[in-house]
Amino acid sequence: MIEKLDRLVDDIASLNSKLALLIGPPRSGKSSLLMQLSARRQVSVLNIGAALSRELLVVPSTRRHLHAADLLKNLADHFASNGLLLIDNIEVLFDRTLQLSPLDILKRHAHARRVIAVWPGELREDRLSYATTGHPEHQDYGIDGLVPFEIR
Template sequence: MNINNFKTEIQEMEHWWHKLIFLCDRNGQFNTTIPITDQFEKVNTNFILSQGLINIAKNKYPLYVEDIILDTISNKNKVYLLQHIDILFDPTLQIHPIRLLENISKTYKLVVEWPGRYEDNQLFYAEYGHPEYFSCREFEGKVILK
């Protein structure tokens, strides 16, 4: 990933309807090389959702997921780097991870470390047959391959 191109995308993001960038690692291993400045805030999605859902009944999870994330994300001037998003694919949450991220990105700038792969204009998570398998061809936002 060219860091100058990334900086340009971040600047242009302000003008997008969905302020959303997916970072996809070609090797499937993530080691973010984004220079984290005051403009960025890292969010460990697995952690905040695990903590936020601990006292909620499983059948109510879908009602709370977005609110729990929004309790962490609140500054429209920051760019939120969402890391460790694997929990979003847990079937017990009963959510569509991409639609959730798109909805949040209408208000807040998100850069998402995608823990799967990007092939043929499609985002994948897990392998076909796995309970958390997910694929999405139609989505808003931009994909940047590392």
């Protein structure tokens, strides 16, 4: 599977939006596959949950939504290497208090470089979802502008 993902990284270089999402059920090996790609391509993985949370700790809670996108951009610029950004643990982006659209942010980063990210939700009938309907963090998106890489 790592060979297929490695080829995909090269294939998406010519696309307008260079975003590929690793999608699969919990414990299917998405993060492990991303780590294999990290070792193969010698690019560090940006753990958004840990890194962004650490950066937001120094920002007053009432102002975090104003700074989250810029802090994430700085982190992405720091972790990107050779035109490639690897991202895991994006759940913090769904926090309603940050007022972010996680998929839109990933797509924005994918205009400047190839982005491979682990998606913590499901793909069903060409729709990406995060959390269940009715959950405060529920999100639902179409898959336009990205390449789904399904792991079963």
